Amino acid sequence: MTEPSTILVLGGGCFGLTAAIELRARGWQVTLIDQGPLPQPDAASTDISKVVRMDYAQDEQHTAMGELSIQRWREWNTHWGEDLYHEVGFLVMSRHSLQQGGFEHDSHAFLTQRGQHLRRTSPEILRELHPAWNHTAYKDGYLNPAGGWVESGRVIARLAAEARAAGVEIIENAPQPRPYFAGARCTGITSSAGQIWQADAVLLATGAWTPTLLPHLQDVMWATAQTVFHFQPQAPSPFTPPQFPVWGADIGRTGWYGFPANAAGLVKVANHGPGRRVNASDPRTLPAEEEERYRIFLRETFPPLAEAPLHSTRVCLYCDTFDGAFWIDHDPAHPGLIIAAGDSGHAFKFTPVMGEIIADVVEHKPNPWTWRYRWREKTATNSDGARATMTHIQSTEPTAHQL
DSSP, X not given: OOOOOEEEEEOOSHHHHHHHHHHHHTTOEEEEEOSSOSSOTTSTTOSSOEEEOOOOTTOHHHHHHHHHHHHHHHHHHHHHTSOSEEOOOEEEEESSOOOTTSHHHHHHHHHHHTTOOOEEEOHHHHHHHOTTSOTTTOOEEEEESSOEEEOHHHHHHHHHHHHHHHTOEEEOOOSSOEEEEETTEXXXXXXXXXXXXXXXXXXXXOGGGHHHHOGGGTTTEEEXXXXXXXXXXXXXXXXSTTTSOEEEESHHHHOEEEOOOXXXXXXXXXXXXXXXXXXXXXXXXXXXXXXXXXXXXXXXXOGGGTTOOEEEEEEEEEEEETTSOOEEEEOTTSTTEEEEEOOTTOOGGGHHHHHHHHHHHHTTXXXXXXXXXXXXXXXXXXXXXXXXXXXXXXXXXXXTTTO
16 A cells, blocks of 8 residues: 655744645645744734735636635534634725726726625715715725635634644744755755754745745745734724725725724734845834824824824835746756745735645646646736836835835
């Protein structure tokens, strides 16, 4: 009888954990190693919330992946016996009438063609049903009821528990783990303490640390810092669903998005923009005047939230690829090494489908969605369908097309 193949997974975020669970179910002997505890506090997968949406302009693949993911998020809620996915809807508004080629227009048109039931939203409807919004500033948009947010840090903890229960060995707090090579072949993982783990294959799912660990990828992917603010209004009820669902405010042009108040009354506001290139291991700092930038936006968009006390901030790291697509493939220069990285700020919503995608790549099995994430040459830049270009905003930061 053939012994199961062995694989080391480096990184316990949404890519690494789902791949570990799926590969274990397929008979692999799986060991997952992470530099911190799970959930890892510095990882992109760890936070109080992540957006779940199927809205991707005219991007057929990511729309279909979003639709299937939402179905599976619902199934996970049932399986877990608690709602970690909150289907409160996704409200996207524009300061201008929806125009073809814009994220809001194209998402609305494409989803409608696919049979999704969306509610077009006018300033009058915004004033009546979503009173926290400045209805004089936002002219057009829609609400997609199939979408919302997920308690991402708690999901990672759940997945780690499921991985252990399935027989995945999880090693936490490994000091500075990195791939180990014998010549060009990757044969395992080593740590700064001199530990060496060996296996038939190594899956690197290290997020923003990937271009540091694999410098030959630095031309096609890099770490970018994105800021997140948590506000705590004295009266959180106006910022709860249904009047205040997950939202995007001219997101394709400005990057602004956010969430309803959570159980602790915190309202998370963030920006899905070009960000700042950083080294993942460097100290995480906020740019000067960042809070005032957020306050200006809130005064223009959500006046009742503009003066709410600031509870906390976070610097979230993306692993951006040049074209915004994930990077999931065997490394042609290093046999035995598989990469699953390049979240580009929009991966967590797909957590329920990522394990199968990555496992199929590991096993060289056909999958209609893996071609897009293959090893590829750097060409033109693109976006994920909701990433701010920031080209109309005065900024000292490079635009998405310059990054």
